[in-house]
Amino acid sequence: MQVTMTINGQEVSEEIEPRLLLVHFIRDQLGLTGTHWGCDTSNCGTCVVLIDGEPVKSCTQLAAMASGHDITTVEGLEVDGELDPVQEGFMQCHGLQCGFCTPGMMLTARALLNADPDPSEEVIREAISGQICRCTGYSTIVRSIQWAADHETDVSVGSAS
Amino acid sequence: MQVPAPFEYERATSVEHAIALRTQLGEEARFIAGGHSLLPMMKLRLANPEYLIDINDLDELFYITRADDEIRIGAMTRHRELLDSDLLAEHFPIFRDAEKVIADPVVRNRGTLGGSLCQADPSEDLSAVCTTLDASCVIKSTDGERIVSMQDFHVGPYETAVGDTEMLTEIRIPLKAGGGSAYEKVERRAGDWAVVSSGVAVWMSNGTIDDGRVGLAAVGPNTTSIGPVAEALRGAAPSEEFYEQVGEIAAANCSPQTDQRGTAAYKTHLAKELTRRSLRRAVARAQGQEA
Incomplete structure (x- = not known):
């Protein structure tokens, strides 16, 4: 299936398997490895990204569910060389x-x-x-x-x- | 790496569309709301749906409103909104008590009331809250809607009354005068499933309990409202001795099992003690003595 979302202000559109978790989509398909993949059970919180501004554990969301939404990863905190x-x-x-x-x-x-x-x-x-x-x-x-x-x-x- | 087995994904655009998809795809399809119960189950192959119908776009299912004599909550309302709602806190402080100890703030951004009830985990807190408050569940299908009490909604562990062509859309909680409610939970670590938890609601007038209910989690195959507790509460005058007696009635009428969270004896003790504490606080709140 095709998903389209905004990641750190940039629109991305990718072909994925529906079962792909958001954390793996971000890390493996987009190569944004700043988002860490930890316990895989929504306990540890290292995989948190912002979806429409809200923190969400990306190991417990499908990439498909994020389609159409605005995602911020840790790479998006720095803007034009200025640290957040x-x-x-x-x-x-x-x-x-x-x-x-x-x-x-x-x-x-x-x-x-x-x-x-x-x-x-x-x-x-x-x-x-x-x-x-x-x-x-x-x-x-x-x-x-x-x-x-x-x-x-x-x-x-x-x-x- | 834990990844769900393959499935096909559809996104519903309205309740009607969601029900039509469910009807068309049949028993191998599941709705996905926040996903924080279903996806972990799918990773462990405890759930293996062939189709997921995503209902996160159904704005019509996100609400907490007051009707004449009840509060109505849309099935997609997230934990965070239940925690933050002043309307709920005013009428049913038990919700805020429970939400504070459900998972953690990030999980609460996604998990939903409807998803929690449909998971039908015997240790699930909102099921105990809704059992305590004698909530009813609105279940829709192409044939219309039916209303099911919490007692009938859960038909066993991880099983609900919602059929293969149906959808839980709303939870209704009756409003009665003089109410107070509270929730107490013991967990192994912050945000964990309950070892045991106990909710109590009372409705009082002139210092007497006119009516009351309990809802216990993790002491049987489903969250349970214990009939003999309601009988004992009806017409009673509150006192410390009475709270103790009610705790004993709760303990005598539950059937917890020994598991990794604790022994049956420990859970029985918790059922007694937590019911006593919840009742004490519910009475104080009904009398306006405690926020």
Whole structure:
């Protein structure tokens, strides 16, 4: 079947098998390997991408279901060489160690800040509670997102509007 | 790598179209809503549909509205909307209690009420909530619609009353005066399926419980409303001793099995304790004592 969707602002149209999961479509068919593929059971959250601005676990969505929608992957956070404040925050506050959970964490953080520019620590922790960091670095991840909130620019990648 | 077996995919454009596709494709077809129960089942080959009918474009099934004497919820309404709804929280705080402990915020962006009920997992929280609230389910086909109580909706583990040519479109919850409700769940880790959970709803006047119901998950083949609990609640005056008695009635009338989530004895204990806590909170809410 044919699917057509917007990925990071670019329209893509591809022939796929209906059973292809969105995570494999993004990684294997489009070669965007920034989206990680982890537990395959919608627990770990490293495969999170934004669909129409909302974080979704792409191991538990069919690529077919994403057809016609607007997808943002971690590659879409950087715009014209400028890092998203979330990416900058992860750099400034040591928000990653091994980096495996990072793409999902950053996209969930971006969606959170689009909806709530000044979240409390509790709200941040709740927002990322569907994601697992195997280096147990949650404190620095929370600090990274707080840094991003304090340094928001007028960019809002993945904003549904 | 876990990948579903091959199937063909169709996207429905309206409820009528979805039902027509289902009728045409027959028993090998399944609707896919959020996909967060069905796709994991398909990856494990526990479900092997030959056709998937995607119903995510059916905007007409996303709503929470108040009719005269009931709240009506479209089957595609997602967990996140159920959690955020002030209308639901005002009339049935049990929904927000339960939604806070269902999976995680990202999963809640996709999973739906209709999908949860149709999954018919005995440990599923919204089934327990809808059982507690005596909800009814609107099931449509080309022949029209029929309304089925929660009691009759689940006909066994992972089995519902929805036929091969039918579709669950709406859940209706009766509104009665003086209501309070609450939900308590014990899980192995945050967002997991319930080891046991218990919902309670009461309707009170002048300090007396006029009517009440319980809905327990993970203590039998389906979520269950225990008749003797409703009988005990009717006309009762609330007290700590009474809450304890009701918990004991719940425990005596459930039939949990030992599995990887806990022993039957532990689950029976939870049924008692969680029913007691939910009842206490439901009564407090009915009396306006607790948000």
